[in-house]
Amino acid sequence: SHKKRTRLSNPKALSYTRKHNKNLIISNYNGNDKFSFITLRYDNSKPELEEVKLNMNALIKKIKRNYTTEDNKFKYLYTIEKNYAGFFHVHLLLFWDSFVPERFLADKNKLWKFGMLHYSEPFSDDFKITYLAAYLTYGMSDNSEFISNYIIPVTPEEKKAVKHSRMDFWQEYNHIFFHSEGMTEAKPVVMTYAEAKEKFGFNDETVFYSNSFT
Secondary structure: OOOOOEHHHOHHHHHHHHHHHHHHHHHHOOOHHHEEEEEEEOOOOOOOHHHHHHHHHHHHHHHHHHHOEOOEOEEEEEEEEEOOOOOEEEEEEEEEOOOOOHHHHHHHHHOOOOOOEEEOOOOOOOOOHHHHHHHHHOOOOOOOHHHHOOOOOOOHHHHHHHHHHHHHOOEOOOOOEEEOOOOOOOOOOOOOHHHHHHHHOOOHHHOOOOOOOO
């Protein structure tokens, strides 16, 4: 019988998907006051993947219709995941042009009828968007404080399976990352050490040296 290939059988495609979406998240983030991080759950039903996509399209259209203006639109990125019990949930990121609308914040809990909607409050000053990008694309280690706040306590083996399922559970023809048009990756900038030191204001005591990069 024909054995379906999984994403693990194509490591180059998997690596590109992770890096591309990680870079999109980091490149389009412009501060907590212009950013929404939402988790949407299916608590009582297990729809097919295509139905989840249709529900997300309807949600995004609803947000655009009711909460955007000419001066304050948004770009989005979301990823679909299954938990260890087989229920879908979706992580949705909204990158607003100017600010997160107060009316949207007031109405957010009315927007999703399939289960819990969890809206993350503005992150603390020491939060790095890179942590969230890694969480949504790579998964993180079991001792990560970030994961411990968001994942149901299970055994390390189950937790590993849950996090890897985001990228590796699906067959290659299943797309589980989606983003709006206009989402672009920042281009790398090459500069000398002296130029970087002046631009970013670091000093030699705070620099971590490495012979590799991602």
